Every structure is written in structure tokens, then in C-alpha cells.
Amino acid sequence: MLRFASLVSALFCSAAAAAPVVLSDIKGYGFDDNRQLQPFSVLVFDDESGKVIARGDAALTKKYATAKQQAGKGATVLPGLIDGHGHVLGLGQNLAQAELRGSSSEQEAVARVARFAAENKDAPWIIGRGWNQVLWPSKQFPSHASLDEAISDKPVYLKRIDAHAGWANSKALALAGISKDTLDPPGGEIVRDSKGNPTGVLIDNAMTLLEQHIPDADNAAKIRALQAAFKHLLALGITSVHDAGVDTDVVKLYQQLAAEHKLPLRIYPMLSARDPQLPAWLEAGIIDDPTDFLDIRSVKIYGDGALGSRGAALIEPYSDKPEQKGLLVTQPDQLTQIMQMTIDAGFQTNVHAIGDLANRLVLDRFEKLVPENKRAQSRHRIEHAQIVSPKDIPRFASLHVLPAMQAVHATSDKNMAGDRLGVARLRGAYAWRSFIDQGSIIVGGSDFPVELANVFHGLHASVTRQDHDNQPTGGWLPEQRLTLTEALRSFTVDAAYGAFQEHSMGTLMPGSWADFIMIDRDIFNIAPEQLWQVEVEQTYVNGKQRFKRGTE
Template sequence: MPLKKIIKPLLLACLCAGSSLAVAQTKVIYNANGYTPLYKGEVQQFSTLVIKNGKVVKLGGDTLKNSFPDAKLIDAHGNTLLPGLIDAHGHIIGLGNNLSQLDLRGALSIDEVTNKLKVFANNKQDWIIGRGWNQELWQKKQFPTAADLDKVVSDRPIVLSRIDGHAIWVNSKALELAGITANTQSPEGGEIIKDEFGNPTGIFVDKAESLIKQFMPKPSKQTLSDSLDAAGNHLLSLGITSTHDAGIDKTTWELYKERGELGNLPLRIVAMLSGASPDLKTMLKAGRYQDANDFMSIRSVKVYADGALGSRGAALIEDYADRKNHHGLMLETQQKLEELFTLSFKSGFSANTHAIGDKANHVVLDAYKNVFKATGGILLRNRMEHAQIVTLDDIKRFKTLKIIPSMQPVHATSDMHMAEQRLSEKQLAGAYAWQTFLKQGSVIAAGSDYPIELANPFDGLYATITRMDHNQQPTQGWRASEVLSREDALRAFTLGGAYAAHQEFKVGSLEQGKWADFILIDKDYFKAPVDELYKINVLQTWIAGKLRYEKEAVTAQ
């Protein structure tokens, strides 16, 4: 055999052996201002963290490091150390895509959107894709039209997703390519917004989006992989060590498993199969997936029950307060929901269902109840994704049916002004009701729903604790009886997400035998003034005892 062919595998073996030795070495993080919630107990403080083989060996005080004289010592310089944060609901590929697409978040007018479009259009893509517009920020709060986009670009199709992802705004070229005319009917579970003459305006809500999106070019697996890495690096910089991906298609499913086998995922991922995928049965038949080091877990299905509040697609029991005789959109019938739940449970997968409006939550709870009775599955830790507007009676049913409320605190502070317009006081009684859920014993899994909202978990923690915007408005917090304490908020962003993923004995807190996932931050989360919480910067992010992100050299405070 040629010498070159021998040297290459030998070199690789040496590198792997060196890597294993490095991982096996005991590491001691000392001089830390450490906090961790405990799975059964309150928050524990510590200054020293001992790690071996990527897992927690022990927590303790300053003298603990003396018990490990051969360990590698790492000085935390007095900075605050927390368990790695878990975002229980996001969209990884969507976030990665957003980092390279037209970003319209925060645009205060149609003119601001079109000005950004003019600059971005110079990139010469065949399709111009963007996201983030929100008509609720504009003076007239009305949906825009294709004509507004045509003024800037008329020779190429434009598809701009609303900030919540439940509506798209397109130009006339996109309408033409998709063959959309006044005669095109809205699909079940969707709406083509039309003008007074019956012509499509360029706005497509929920399932109507597919009328346009089916013509968009499909990304390659390499593009998806690049988006995964871009999103992963961004999340690590924010202190997120694990994230739940709420709905993946077959191509992404294949990519995730490939990257999981290679061991080169940027952070821990708990992925949900998309219940809307035509390949769902194929993916379920392959069974649950878990890699050896808990970086990739696939054991649930994301089901979609209704739309979103911003596009008036959330399904309500009573009329929208600002659109009479309109109740939103159910994306699936109760019968279809029960079929999806049955299919999921029989395959050993839990069902995590998007439900925002009170009608959607009620129908989904009924569907869960019926399927539990007929098939079982109540112990699979099924979830309600968002659970934003729920009747007080139905909140109690979450506990009875063991449904986990997977909630995104930033939605409350982003939606509060709009929610007051959209909903009556009766409908608001059980809206964004974190404290009510917590008091009855429900485990809250907190997240952000990025890229709909910013992925920064400290925005979410601030919203959970204050129910205020960044200007500390309203002064007492919006519907302030639903705030959580700093401890409960941290638990929702750590152990809550871990429990929802069946991983509470692996991640979510820094306890003996768990993976050493942790972050160092520049402010004391438990003692900093409340208005500084969302300004916290992550200095370092560690996963399994390995440094994955560093903002700058850690210096003394």
C-alpha cells in the first residue's frame, strides 16, 4: 500500500485520539457567579463547576478546585454562569435563510419597505424573498398590495412573508407566474385577500400561501446546510445551547440525521416532523432518531390547527373585535387532527400542535382527549405550541390531559397593543396566561418562535418577568398578574424545554451526570436591574464541556 494512503488514516486516528483525550480531561471552571435551577428543588448557587467527559461531575465553592489538582483550570473572572438556555420553539432553517434574505422587521411604513426593496433588488436573484413586514406598525394598519411592490420591481417575482409567517405579500409578476386571477378560489384553511372588484390584492393568508410558494425554487441540501450553520452560530452567540425546530420537511430531516451521524451539528436540536409534509408517513415509518451524544433528537410531529392573530387567522370562538363576523381559520378539521394524532401516537411520536386562538385550542384539546381514549398516547408529553388565547376552562384541561403549554413570552409584549384591538376582554381573560398555567402545575416550555421574533432569549426572559416593552411600558406590565419570577422564567427557558423534549435528565440544569452545557454572561441575571435584563451579553457558550462560542476574552468585572 502506498505510504500516503497509510499516513492519512494514521493521522486521522491520532487526531481522533487526541480529541478524545482532550474531552476526557477534567476541567474546573472556578471563580464563577454560578446559578442553576435544580430538577427537584430551588436555584443552587456555586462558584466552581467540575466537568469530565463533557458532563457535570460536581458543583461547589471556591475550595472545590483543590480536590482536582490535575484538572485544567479555567477562570470565569467572576462572571455569571447559567445553564445553557433552551429555545423550545423556533425555525432553524428559516432563521438561517433570514440572515441572507430581505429583512423587513420593524419597517414603519410601506415606503420604508419599498426603499429597502430597492437596495436589495440589486442582488439580481430570480426570485426576491423577504420576511418581517407587519402592517400593525403602519399608520393605517391595512394590508399592502401587489401594486405597492410593482412600483419597485415588476420583472421578477417578489414574495415577502409577514412577520408571523402566516401571510405573504407578492407582486403582480408572482401572481402571473402562479396563474392567480379573480376566478381563483381560496383553499380550505386559507384566504386570498381580494379588493372590492374581486381581484387578488397580493396578500395570501395561511394555506393560500401554497398557491404561490409551490412555484418558488427549492433550496439545495447544501443551501439548507449553510442555513443550519448560520442559524446555529447566531443562536450560540445568544447563549442557546439547545433548540426545538418546529416543523421540518423530508429534505431537512435527511440533512439533520446526516449531520447528527457526522457529529458536526452546531448545537443541540430537537426536531419535529411537519404534519403537513406529504412525506410524513415515510418519516414516521423510519422511527424515532437519537444520536449518541444527544445533539439530534426526532420524536415528535408538528401539527397545525389555525393561523396567527396578526393576520386574523387565529381561530376564535367569538368574532374578532375589529372584524365582525370573522372567526379566523381552522387549518384542519377535528377529524383530520385526530387522524394525525393517531398516526403519530401509533408510531411512538408525540404531537405538538400549533394553536393560537381559543377555538383552535378547544378543538385540539377535544381531539387529544378522543384519541387518548381510543389509542392512548397521553404520556407522550404532547404539546400545544403557542397556547396564546385559551378559555379559562380549557386552561384547566391542559393539566387534566397532560398537555405541555409551549409558549413564547415575547409574543405577549409584541402583540399586546394589537391583541387589545383584536380581542374582547372576555377573550383576553386567558391570553398569554403563563402564571395561571404555572399555578395549576403545568410545565411551561419557553421559546421565541424565531425568526418571527428575535431569537435572543434574554428578550424572552425580560418579557416573562415584566410583560413590558423595552421602554418599560406599560409601567406595571400588561395584564401583570401573569408575570413569572426570575427563577420561574429561567426554569421555563431551561428545564421546561428539557422536560418537553424528554431530556430533563440530560440537559436543562447543571446537575451531576448531565451534559455540561452552560454560558457565561456579563450581568448577574438574578440581581441586575430589571431594565438591563434584555441587554445581557453572552461572553461564552459551552456545550458538553466544550467552548462553542466566545464573544471576547473574559475580563474581570
């Protein structure tokens, strides 16, 4: 009994000693219970419990006069940013691979790969990512020939920027046994020349033919990649990520890091529908972490490919390639089966759908498989919802399906989307305003490392519909612009809603986690064109500083 009393006494003294922190002289912006923007100049939080205690004006400094005082020095404070669709391991690995983003031609991409290979002579494979043939003068897919000229003694494999196509040299194709006689797998394409020989480009499910031969990274390497990604994300003010499609190995690494208190930001992993162990996860049931560092209750299912590689599944043929309609990565019967299994288990079902056909197929299944009285509470999602038939957009609202969209995809795709789709289909493409106006809640994200993991780029794209050179004048499809408040919601409280977490993060309401960032300018008092230039000065998770610029 004495031992128990001593323990209680120690806990009480510890709690009593945990004085709140008063952060004053700030330009704070949060949201209330109705998702309305609320400014404040003082934030009070407990860095022991990690919770917000109060927010308001200077009167709070008097109320908490004995608390620890922290001067904000006029900084702008926002809720911690939430990226509603990213790939954390992929980001970490990408940071240690050949970077091809922004390469202006096939030749420049090859030159970058050659430099990377020269700097990594011990690497058994040369791996990279980021090429985008749409930005090259030829606008044509690359071939193994150019890679072979630079590197022929070891395999090279380079993912397209959207990870829906891969580019390999002859050595890699040979190791994978991919030849003229290899058949295209369902939902995939081996791009071939006029004689039927593989060119080196593999699309969607055909990528697996090669990727299965790349040596797997061990757990230690994966943890290093995850930690590199964590550091990168925190420096950008991201305090929570919805990790879109992770296998059992990665989930277990997350669980290990969480158990060791080594998760510095919050992870909402979507279990991959491709994981053979998915049925076991579903049978085990939802894992609701009271700390919200690792809530496991969703599944990522793959519907179609991507627009840039013409893998997005369309109702009508591509305008710039009439013989193609895209690819269904998961065939309709299998899609129904996996969605049914996930829905029946009570898990949130998040389906990748970019093309209008894929979106329609997924909506049809949600309508058939989800009982009407469970639609709102289930918060099922369509990841990307990028090209939707205008008559299907209202179905998102009526079926209570959340569009999880990435604003930067519009400004990245604007140079080729019209060519791929034609004018008429653009009416339902990247249609954020149409969704917002009908009452849909948009889960904002970036899809890193497809795009850069910078939420301020997403805010800028949402508000201006322009690239960083302020092009096109007036914005691309400007009628679909969002207000800054709507855009910020999509990356805070609305993204939290997409993970059943809106009462614990994304608002800075009293009782929520003290996840917040301090930035270098007031986003509500600058020209919208400057939004992408905003820099994060400090990042706090659970009231603990996790990043400070200049001390990295």
C-alpha cells in the same frame, strides 16, 4: 488478541489523560432534581465526555487540584439556553433575505425591498420577511401596487413577520396564476379589493398557491443556511433548539451533519405533519440519540393561523372584524386523523394552536385519543397556547398537555391583541401565570425568526410584561407575570422536559451535559428592565467552547 489489547490500552490511556476542567470564581445558577434554583461558585466538567462532574463551592478546587484550572473572573454562568420553538432553516434563510422587521410603513418596507433588490441583481426572486401592518399608521394590509412601482421585472414575495401571510407583487401573482377567478383554498384566503381582484396578500393556506412556484434551494444552500443559523444561535447562548416543523429533506441534512460531527448544538426536530413521508418516519419509530444531538420523536401539526393576520381560529368573531372567526389550517376530521396516527405511533404530538377554538379542538382530541394512563408519559404539547378560553386552561393540567409558549409574543402583540379579542377574552390570553399556578410546565421559546432569537428578550418579557421601552407602565396584563426563576426554568430544564431531556440538559447537575454559557451580568442582581440587554460572552456545548465574544 494483541490488537484488541492494544486498542483497550489506548482507550484506557486516553480516558486517563482526559483530566477534568475546574471553572472557578463564577456566579453559577443551575437547578436540582426538583427544578429548584441552586447557586454555585465552581463547576467541574470533563471536556472529553462532555459531562458535568460536580458543582459546588471553593472546596472543589482543592478536591480537583491537579485538574485543568479555568478562571471565571466573576462571570455569571447559566445552563445552556434551550429555545423550545424555533425554525432553524427559516432563520438561516432569513439572514440572507430582505429584512422588513420594524418597518414603520408600507412605503418604508418597499424601500427596503428595493434596496435589497439593487444589491442582489442576480436573484431570480426577491424574497423577504418581517412586515407587520399593525405597526403602520394605516394598520391595513399592503398591496401589490406599491411593490409594482418599485419592482415590476421580477417576482417579489414577502412573508409577514409571523409567516402566516405573504405579500406579492403582480409579477409573482401572475407566475402563480393567481387571479380574480382563483378560489380560496380551504384554510386560506386570497385578500381581494372591492372588485374581487387579488390585492397581493395571501393568508395561511393560500400562501401555498404562490410558494410552490418559488425555486427550491438545493441542499448545499440549505446547509449554508443551517450553518448560518447555528452560528447566530450559539452567539446568543442557545445550545439546543426544538425545530418546529421540518420536512424529510431537512431531517436528512441534520442526520448528515450529525454523522459528520458537524452539529455544533442540539436539535430536537418536530417532523412536519405536511410531509408526505411522515407515515414512513412513524413506522420507523423513535430515534433516541445517546448524545442528544438529534433526538427524533415528535411531530408538528398545524391547527390554525395567527392573530396578527386574523387567522387564529376563535370561538366567537374577531372584535375588530365581526365577519371573521379565523382559519383552521387543518380541518377537524383531518386533524383527528393525523393526531391519531401520531399518537398511535408513540410519537410526541405537538399541535400549533393560537386561537381559543383551535386550542379547544386540540384539547378535545387529546382527551379522546390519548389513554388516561399514558397522558403524563406522552408529554404531548400545544405550540403557542396563546388565546385559551379560561375554562379550558385547567384541561392542560388534567390532560398533562404541555403549553409551549413564547413570552415575546405578548409584548409584540399587546398593541393589537385587545383590538382583535376585546377585554373579556384577554383573561385567557398569554396566560403564563395561570398555567404555572396550576402546575403546568411551560416550554419556553421565541418562535424565531418570527421574533428575534434572543432568550433574554423572552426572560425580560416574562418578568416585566413590557417592551424594551418599559411600556406599558406596570406591564401589560401584569397579573400573568412570572418570576425570573420560573422564566429561566422555561428556557432550560422545563424546555428540556418538553423534549424528554431533563435528566441530560438544562440543569448543570452532575451527569448532565456540560452545556453552559457565561454572560456579562448577574441576572438575579440587576433591575428586571435590563434583562433584555444581557449579552453572552461564551457558549459551551459538551464542555467545548463554541462561541466567544470578540472572536467571531
